Amino acid sequence: MxxxxxxxxxxxxxxxxxxxxPGYMNALREAGAVPFMPALTTDRQEIGQIFGMCDGLVMTxxxxxxxxxxxxxxxxxxLHCCDARDEMELALLERAVASDKPVLGIxxxxxxxxxxxxxxxxxxLPSEHPSDVDHHQHPPYDRPAHHVHILSRxxxxxxxxxxxxxxxxxxxxAICKLGEGLDPMAISEDxxxxxxYRPRSAFYRAVQWHPEHLYKVDEPSRxxxxxxVNACTLxx
Numbered sequence: 001m002x003x004x005x006x007x008x009x010x011x012x013x014x015x016x017x018x019x020x021x022p023g024y025m026n027a028l029r030e031a032g033a034v035p036f037m038p039a040l041t042t043d044r045q046e047i048g049q050i051f052g053m054c055d056g057l058v059m060t061x062x063x064x065x066x067x068x069x070x071x072x073x074x075x076x077x078x079l080h081c082c083d084a085r086d087e088m089e090l091a092l093l094e095r096a097v098a099s100d101k102p103v104l105g106i107x108x109x110x111x112x113x114x115x116x117x118x119x120x121x122x123x124x125l126p127s128e129h130p131s132d133v134d135h136h137q138h139p140p141y142d143r144p145a146h147h148v149h150i151l152s153r154x155x156x157x158x159x160x161x162x163x164x165x166x167x168x169x170x171x172x173x174a175i176c177k178l179g180e181g182l183d184p185m186a187i188s189e190d191x192x193x194x195x196x197y198r199p200r201s202a203f204y205r206a207v208q209w210h211p212e213h214l215y216k217v218d219e220p221s222r223x224x225x226x227x228x229v230n231a232c233t234l235x236x
Contacts, residue, residue, distance in 0.1 A: 117179025
């Protein structure tokens, strides 16, 4: 049986709808998983059922995480948050860490996984971490915007067998304080933590870039999805 993966819904506030980028689903399917997008919910019973239905979780990109989740207020008035999504994902992460179920985070996913472990974010990179590195590229997104250095003795280095990786980039927030129990796996040219993992977990990993846009043309992106799906398969 192929592992079942819950892919967190993207939320369109204007259209009051849930949606999904096909890149997430297609990359997971090509890696050997059966992905599905659950409904957005804060009902704890529903969250528990969703968690029980899957072998792994993908925390997708999208909304800013409400800074209240890490004890801060909105300093710049430019955040677009979804409180229901924050609540649902934090509840799922609590269950995943407790039961050691695999989690892969992408962009916002990295950020909320860091916050779950007690970390914080730069709320607005241009204001709090100014740099010449392009962290908010324009389309198309299936091309690199900058490079990251992959740290030695990390799962990402073991998977990719390389020290340097060209990545795409579309985010205005990033990790400020690293969460407890997390280690960095990749650092951007301007010093941002761009990939993390939790050594105590079988698979609790996240990247700041967007392999769902790159996987068709980029073997390292495909490898990220394969490693996650393999970890989900090992739970069977």
